[in-house]
Amino acid sequence: MRYPITGICTLIGLALCLFNATGYDPHNLFLxxxxxxxxxxxxxTDLHRVSVWFMxxxxxxxxxxxGYLGDLGVARTRSRRRSS
Structure with missing residues (x-):
């Protein structure tokens, strides 16, 4: 099974964190x-008590x-279509 949705979602998550870490999101709005x-x-809890790197x-x-759950759902749908 390939994981294209997982890869795309991982890149989105990384881009979101990098966008915030570079300072272009000064008020953490997008994050x-x-x-x-x-x-x-x-x-x-209060967000200021939690480490930014942990978040x-x-x-x-x-x-x-x-993304993994999305890939699993697509794989199950495809296997159901093949079996019917």
Whole structure:
């Protein structure tokens, strides 16, 4: 099984973190909008208490997981079509 969606989502997650790390997102607007782990951290604790690098790692890992689940869904759909 190939993982094209996982690769694309990983690149999106890395680009999001790099965009924030370079300073082009000074108020963390894009990172807050598109990082799923930051949504949960914001609910349970103050964002300023959590390491930025840890949030970058969680963001990339969440995008990898989302892509992998997408690839799994595509593979299951294709196998169902082949069997019927």
């Amino acid at each position: 807050m909008m598109f990082s799923v782990p930051m949504w949960f951290v914001e609910v349970f 970058y790692a969680l963001t990339v890992l969440s995008y990898v997981l989302i």
